[in-house]
Amino acid sequence: MPGLTLGDTVPNIHVDTTHGRIWLHDYIGDSTTIIFSHPGDFTPVCTTELGKIAKYKQEFEEKGVKLIGLSCDDLQSHKEWIKDIEAFTPGSKVTYPIIADPNREIIKQLNMVDPDEKDSSGNQVPSRALHIVGPDKKIKLSFLYPACTGRNMEEVMRVVESLNRVCKYKIATPVDWKPGEPVVIPPSVSDEDASKMFPQGYDTADLPSKKRYLRFVHVD
Template structure:
């Protein structure tokens, strides 16, 4: 499997997000949960509810000194519109964490968030449902990935 694994340092990439351009090392200054979603998932039912649940738990995570950081292969303008949809389907919650855009699917490879078995109709890699828990030292402490074949087809 390409990319990072437990014990590796997150590279100090500059990424485009719903909160503007950020450098990962500047953002990851405490425990951080970095999570990705399969395929192009903006506006799909499963991903929308999952990101809504992350938003619902964000205040408790913040109290415990944990940041959230999403990643999807759609572009930032799609993510910004999607956030409105997430909040509409998650009453009382605001998406306060950034969502990284990866339309060229480069970050999913670098960050080891690639589905090992599935490709899109053009033969390109697709993201998996993956999660890295990263310490303040920028090192991955826990990592898992669930290939898309084990999840509903709509997100």
């Protein structure tokens, strides 16, 4: 589906949320922000997801990450549903804002429309999408799940950790990378520059091609 994607700037839309009316760019400010949509209030998978996201909120905040949800239900529905979310996931408090989009305009602007699912009235519903947006208001990473499949918050946290390091150092993270494990130095960085950038030293994999492109380094 064409629309907003990696590298694009999210529109500065004026939205109604459970925390009042806000400009999206003002909310993002100088922080990394996770914008996530859910197909509908009072639905099973979404209830489990928003409770888990609430439990992770402090960890996200410690990494400088803000959260904001979105569905096509109205504000009153959101506020009533939050009671169920908090009851189902003990210890969770939904203190992040949730955007109301009853006219289904915002999900189109943010490219969060499910191409197949419809509600009971035949209207389009949001996909189970998640955009990680940088302080520059550009999309750094996106997940797109069908309504039937819940997201994995451990993976969301993992990619936040990866993006933080990619932003801080000129590196990339390899398959299954987790914090504390070595990262890789991109081929665009010469050995000479790599030695200057990473005085702690790095390891180069010995490959049959004898090409020195797979270089590992610990950054923190």
